[in-house]
Amino acid sequence: MSNTILVGAQWGDEGKGKIIDFLTEDADIVVRSQGGNNAGHTVIVGDKKYILHLIPSGILRPKKVCVIGNGVVLDPIAVMKEIDGLRAEKVKVTKENLMISDCAHLVLPYHRGLDEQRELKKGKGKIGTTKRGIGPAYGDKIARVGLRMADLMQPELFTKKLGPRIRENNAILKAYGAAPLNLKAVLEAYLEAGKALAPFVRNTVVYLHDALKAKREILFEGAQGTFLDIDHGTYPYVTSSNTTAGGACTGSGVPPQRMDRVLGVMKAYTTRVGEGPFPTENAGLSNMLHGMGREFGSTTGRARRCGWFDAVAVRYAGMVNGMDEIAVTNLDGLDGLPSIKLCTHYKLGKKTLDVPPSDFLQLEKCLPVYEEWQGWERPTHEAKTFADLPKQAQAYLHRIAELSGAKLKIASVGPNRDQTIVV
Numbered sequence: 001m002s003n004t005i006l007v008g009a010q011w012g013d014e015g016k017g018k019i020i021d022f023l024t025e026d027a028d029i030v031v032r033s034q035g036g037n038n039a040g041h042t043v044i045v046g047d048k049k050y051i052l053h054l055i056p057s058g059i060l061r062p063k064k065v066c067v068i069g070n071g072v073v074l075d076p077i078a079v080m081k082e083i084d085g086l087r088a089e090k091v092k093v094t095k096e097n098l099m100i101s102d103c104a105h106l107v108l109p110y111h112r113g114l115d116e117q118r119e120l121k122k123g124k125g126k127i128g129t130t131k132r133g134i135g136p137a138y139g140d141k142i143a144r145v146g147l148r149m150a151d152l153m154q155p156e157l158f159t160k161k162l163g164p165r166i167r168e169n170n171a172i173l174k175a176y177g178a179a180p181l182n183l184k185a186v187l188e189a190y191l192e193a194g195k196a197l198a199p200f201v202r203n204t205v206v207y208l209h210d211a212l213k214a215k216r217e218i219l220f221e222g223a224q225g226t227f228l229d230i231d232h233g234t235y236p237y238v239t240s241s242n243t244t245a246g247g248a249c250t251g252s253g254v255p256p257q258r259m260d261r262v263l264g265v266m267k268a269y270t271t272r273v274g275e276g277p278f279p280t281e282n283a284g285l286s287n288m289l290h291g292m293g294r295e296f297g298s299t300t301g302r303a304r305r306c307g308w309f310d311a312v313a314v315r316y317a318g319m320v321n322g323m324d325e326i327a328v329t330n331l332d333g334l335d336g337l338p339s340i341k342l343c344t345h346y347k348l349g350k351k352t353l354d355v356p357p358s359d360f361l362q363l364e365k366c367l368p369v370y371e372e373w374q375g376w377e378r379p380t381h382e383a384k385t386f387a388d389l390p391k392q393a394q395a396y397l398h399r400i401a402e403l404s405g406a407k408l409k410i411a412s413v414g415p416n417r418d419q420t421i422v423v
Ligand code: IMP
Pocket: 011, 012, 013, 038, 039, 040, 127, 128, 129, 130, 131, 132, 133, 134, 135, 223, 224, 228, 237, 238, 239, 240, 273, 274, 275
């Protein structure tokens, strides 16, 4: 495998966790470069189900090194909890297989408090965040008032820096009518988590460049999806990081010309959690998938909104990410349908659009133009090769690849490792 950037081509929850786990077999190092514990990657190994939020899915394979890069925001207490959870499942987590950037920014309790208060204040216009404090943490980073892992590794310095941050944020929380934070309690909890995390913390940029020199192969695992990108997504209904391919470079310190390929992961239909425009949303499809016990969020448990495959969105994702190849997941979710719709264009008034408008108010007004494809109406979860798939499913996948402008590489027909078809 070459150095690969894996991105979500839709609104997150494309099944990236499973594809990352599959590709990790051929990689040496797996890097997470953006987002925080708002993400939820579900990986099934044998009869065990793991949900990872911050730690790269590579941790489940022995001998692979996982790196949490500088572009990630992390809550040290949540990371420790995740490490303890993995260890309780007999997964090895040591300083040899997990490294955390000393430049990664910290999520603090006031970030969560502000996230919650801002959502409450917005009322009906809320973003529908995961309430993990992600937006306010990145806000502080950009405003240059964030605290980083490097600060946490120096207790005296951290103590000195945290005081003014708590005081300023307590004043804001008070203005919202929310309870203030206790400096001493926050300090104690964070310093304790910091001590436990210390062995993992280092300059990960240098580590990755040494690995590049040694020709070790790196997989960059994206979290969330293209349309949740802070720059290219359906702003303001987005997350606060660059979820697109460029984020893998800035969030890890690995330069663009060292990247060999970009793989876009997408579902055979579309889903979105949280608020915001969603042109192909379809209540019938949502009900069917929820009825099958599918499409409930792995981080918040919320029911995901579901809709038909949106090739207008994916076409744009292909451009922004430079997608070379695609992996299409959850094909089996469509097994029961006699016919399947696929959106190729939007109508906005009299105009026909082949890429989404930048403004969400316009996107809300877009009407999808559909092609109708014949369903296959039989189970696909046992297919091992592309040829095992029903002819209609093969045609549908080829059409998705054609509209995406990238090569079809993987089709996934279930959550297990062996339900992965390499095309
Ligand atoms: P935040 O990232 O918690 O600020 O949430 C902002 C938006 O991104 C909300 O619509 C969330 O539901 C969505 N979001 C954040 N992380 C994920 C994810 O991992 N999968 C899907 N949606 C996500």
